[in-house]
Amino acid sequence: MRDREIDEALERAAQAPHEVNPALLERVVGSLKSSMRPVRPLPPTWVLAGGLVLICAAIALAGAARAGFYGIEKLSVLERALIFPTLGILVWVAAVEFVSEMIPGSRCIVAPGALLKIGCLALLGVFAMLFRDYRTEHFVSAGVACLMTGLLHAVPTGLVSWWLLRRGFAVNSVPAGLVGGTLAGLAGVTMLELHCANFEALHVLLWHTAVVPVSGAAGALVAWTLRLRSGSAAHERNSPE
Amino acid sequence: MTPVDGAREHVDNGKVCVKTLYPMVPDSNLEMLMTRYQEGDFAAAKALIDRLSPQLHRFFLAQFASRADADDLLQETWLRIHKVRHTYRPSEPMLPWFYAIARRVRVDHYRKAIRTTAREHRLEEMSDVAAIPGESDRTDDLEALLAPLPQSQREVIEMLKVAGMSLEEVARATSSSVGSVKQKVHRAYEKLRGKMSAMGLSKGRSGGLS
Numbered sequence: 001m002r003d004r005e006i007d008e009a010l011e012r013a014a015q016a017p018h019e020v021n022p023a024l025l026e027r028v029v030g031s032l033k034s035s036m037r038p039v040r041p042l043p044p045t046w047v048l049a050g051g052l053v054l055i056c057a058a059i060a061l062a063g064a065a066r067a068g069f070y071g072i073e074k075l076s077v078l079e080r081a082l083i084f085p086t087l088g089i090l091v092w093v094a095a096v097e098f099v100s101e102m103i104p105g106s107r108c109i110v111a112p113g114a115l116l117k118i119g120c121l122a123l124l125g126v127f128a129m130l131f132r133d134y135r136t137e138h139f140v141s142a143g144v145a146c147l148m149t150g151l152l153h154a155v156p157t158g159l160v161s162w163w164l165l166r167r168g169f170a171v172n173s174v175p176a177g178l179v180g181g182t183l184a185g186l187a188g189v190t191m192l193e194l195h196c197a198n199f200e201a202l203h204v205l206l207w208h209t210a211v212v213p214v215s216g217a218a219g220a221l222v223a224w225t226l227r228l229r230s231g232s233a234a235h236e237r238n239s240p241e
Numbered sequence: 242m243t244p245v246d247g248a249r250e251h252v253d254n255g256k257v258c259v260k261t262l263y264p265m266v267p268d269s270n271l272e273m274l275m276t277r278y279q280e281g282d283f284a285a286a287k288a289l290i291d292r293l294s295p296q297l298h299r300f301f302l303a304q305f306a307s308r309a310d311a312d313d314l315l316q317e318t319w320l321r322i323h324k325v326r327h328t329y330r331p332s333e334p335m336l337p338w339f340y341a342i343a344r345r346v347r348v349d350h351y352r353k354a355i356r357t358t359a360r361e362h363r364l365e366e367m368s369d370v371a372a373i374p375g376e377s378d379r380t381d382d383l384e385a386l387l388a389p390l391p392q393s394q395r396e397v398i399e400m401l402k403v404a405g406m407s408l409e410e411v412a413r414a415t416s417s418s419v420g421s422v423k424q425k426v427h428r429a430y431e432k433l434r435g436k437m438s439a440m441g442l443s444k445g446r447s448g449g450l451s
Contacts, residue, residue: 006434042327104328105336
């Protein structure tokens with residue numbers, strides 16, 4: 001059997017008339033009538049993504065301004081020229097993807113999981129290329145401090161980003177949470193690169209980069225929990241007792 | 242943007258080709274109606290409901306839903322569409338937006354059903370129902386024809402063949418890549434070929450599939 005014959009069979013089957021109960025359609029139309037009012041469509045993707053990038057930049061800069069710009073002051077021109085454009089590109093891609101996740105039927109430029117992997121690998125690649133000091137002084141204590149600082153800046157970024165996209169509708173909330181968390185994590189890494197003057201290779205490779213996957217996982221977990229709770233709430237509302 | 246003449250890609254021996262199908266409604270009309278719906282035009286909303294409900298209802302029926310479930314899902318989908326209608330942007334294709342929401346409603350519905358009635362067993366039974374002779378032999382019935390396919394392949398075929406969406410639009414609606422959609426279509430055709438060949442639907446029986 002050729003594909004053309006399958007096509008024809010499917011077409012013939014699809015052409016068969018299919019009717020919906022007119023009473024059901026009347027009910028649907030009636031239920032919408034009372035709340036019919038004009039709505040303002042969401043702005044274009046580039047506007048929303050631009051807003052997200054500005055939020056990331058503002059929070060990273062504000063955090064570094066409060067804690068001190070020790071990192072960027074100590075970085076060479078080459079290091080600055082490689083680290084910050086890489087972060088900028090990743091933040092832009094994550095922002096566009098986050099907007100896509102919040103608008104049904106949008107084109108996905110990269111899958112949420114792939115975005116996280118690409119983000120981490122890109123950062124690891126750049127850091128591995130630039131930092132060659134393999135000493136590990138106060139590896140855990142200094143590292144945990146940096147991880148916490150990055151995550152502390154990821155949290156407000158995630159919250160403000162969610163507020164910006166609050167009119168959106170995530171058809172897949174967990175991937176949307178993953179992308180939102182990844183974006184917030186990138187803002188946290190940006191803050192660390194502006195602030196942290198510890199250029200030990202392992203410190204930067206592990207603890208700075210770790211902000212992105214930890215934040216991404218936290219975003220997915222929050223989205224999953226919210227979905228579970230909203231599902232349970234709906235279940236309770238629908239239960240007879 | 243979807244071509245008005247209905248030029249569509251399809252899979253032929255593993256390669257994606259273009260084939261002319263029959264879109265139920267030109268997309269430009271739908272997009273115009275949707276824009277008016279967003280502006281608060283009740284007549285446009287009613288026209289959209291009348292035009293799109295049959296294919297959405299069929300989409301739910303083809304996903305193992307009973308007629309009553311499909312009715313509930315259709316109603317829930319329109320309520321959800323109404324609630325988030327501001328998320329549609331006039332520059333974007335409309336059908337992927339509709340179907341993305343319909344998929345979400347279907348997933349929510351089954352999650353709820355699983356919580357209340359341990360639906361897993363019933364779903365398995367329903368999958369088995371697809372193999373019952375007499376149901377699946379009715380090749381004029383789209384739901385029966387697609388019965389042997391897993392849900393992910395079935396929804397893709399449904400969107401391509403019933404809704405007349407392009408591969409790009411199906412990819413948008415299912416939050417996946419065009420490559421992934423092509424792969425699902427290819428696998429679905431493999432399964433359908435096996436099933437239809439087994440049913441003795443050979444080349445000689447042109448028009449004899451019903």
